[in-house]
Amino acid sequence: xxxxxxxxxxxxxxxxxxxxxxxxxxxxxxxxxxxxxxxxxxxxxxxxxxxxxxxxxxxxxxxxxxxxxxxxxxxxxxxxxxxxxxxxxxxxxxxxxxxxxxxxxxxxxxxxxxxxxxxxxxxxxxxxxxxxxxxxxxxxxxxxxxxxxxxxxxxxxxxxxxxxxxxxxxxx
Amino acid sequence: xxxxxxxxxxxxxxxxxxxxxxxxxxxxxxxxxxxxxxxxxxxxxxxxxxxxxxxxxxxxxxxxxxxxxxxxxxxxxxxxxxxxxxxxxxxxxxxxxxxxxxxxxxxxxxxxxxxxxxxxxxxxxxxxxxxxxxxxxxxxxxxxxxxxxxxxxxxxxxxxxxxxxxxxxxxxxxxxxxxxxxxxxxxxxxxx
Ligand SMILES: [Zn+2]
Numbered sequence: 557x558x559x560x561x562x563x564x565x566x567x568x569x570x571x572x573x574x575x576x577x578x579x580x581x582x583x584x585x586x587x588x589x590x591x592x593x594x595x596x597x598x599x600x601x602x603x604x605x606x607x608x609x610x611x612x613x614x615x616x617x618x619x620x621x622x623x624x625x626x627x628x629x630x631x632x633x634x635x636x637x638x639x640x641x642x643x644x645x646x647x648x649x650x651x652x653x654x655x656x657x658x659x660x661x662x663x664x665x666x667x668x669x670x671x672x673x674x675x676x677x678x679x680x681x682x683x684x685x686x687x688x689x690x691x692x693x694x695x696x697x698x699x700x701x702x703x704x705x706x707x708x709x710x711x712x713x714x715x716x717x718x719x720x721x722x723x724x725x726x727x728x
Numbered sequence: 729x730x731x732x733x734x735x736x737x738x739x740x741x742x743x744x745x746x747x748x749x750x751x752x753x754x755x756x757x758x759x760x761x762x763x764x765x766x767x768x769x770x771x772x773x774x775x776x777x778x779x780x781x782x783x784x785x786x787x788x789x790x791x792x793x794x795x796x797x798x799x800x801x802x803x804x805x806x807x808x809x810x811x812x813x814x815x816x817x818x819x820x821x822x823x824x825x826x827x828x829x830x831x832x833x834x835x836x837x838x839x840x841x842x843x844x845x846x847x848x849x850x851x852x853x854x855x856x857x858x859x860x861x862x863x864x865x866x867x868x869x870x871x872x873x874x875x876x877x878x879x880x881x882x883x884x885x886x887x888x889x890x891x892x893x894x895x896x897x898x899x900x901x902x903x904x905x906x907x908x909x910x911x912x913x914x915x916x917x918x919x920x
Contacts (some may be wrong), residue, residue: 693916
């Protein structure tokens, strides 16, 4: 048997090697993504961690060294791949999240953070399903703002803040 | 809170993304609350930008394709050639077909030969519980025009985010990953 390019054997190998994972991707399930946004004010005012932040509070304590973490806003919304969802956050910030594709366990998305109408940051990333991206730094009141962005192809997120009815989001 | 003197010595390296992840975090954390050090960093950024603007960068147009073309011409072991041929075929075959498990064993072998697939498998392994490795954090101290990075990813695949592009007008953006906490952090300190 010779393995000449273009031979039938080659074609079979190629399809067996790449067709199967390709099909698995094609059947990768829901294209709907739930986006969770928790806006947190972090400061050094020794007021402890807002109980509504559990379990994210522990994570924040481990990541940063502030003595106060207070939940100042929670938003969540569902959108489809290719469709941008906009969130109005405290402090005049606006967050646009556009899931692009679901690739295995990763969700590809574009995130744009605005301060009013001025874009502060634009990023393209793949976030692990149920993973968290934290965008922090802008000053907020006596501390600074930390925005936790979670995305999930399921209906819940392990790091979601424990709140009642979340603020609305606008899909476009 | 770390002392300004201590942080001041790390600012140049912070600006150049040369610190270890824990140091990046420490500096970013300090900068968020210290206007004096933020001001010094802004001066470093301005100086760095001005210096970069007066040096002529050599054109890299066609560089990567020239390298790949030369690599292609090197004598290769037969398995590597098969893998490369299959990779090209796969691009044109499309992803919708599956011909059962007729050549499953060969497929597995091919997957292992293929770096991206092999990496995916490697990355499914347990995350390290030791402190974050140096390459898992990077800083983009950039203007909008130069911050676009399409090829390299800033966070390692071990982390929960794989950042392919990051643009910000902010001159001191810090990015680091905390695989143990399934989290990637983008830090945008307020400009003074
Ligand atoms: Zn300082």
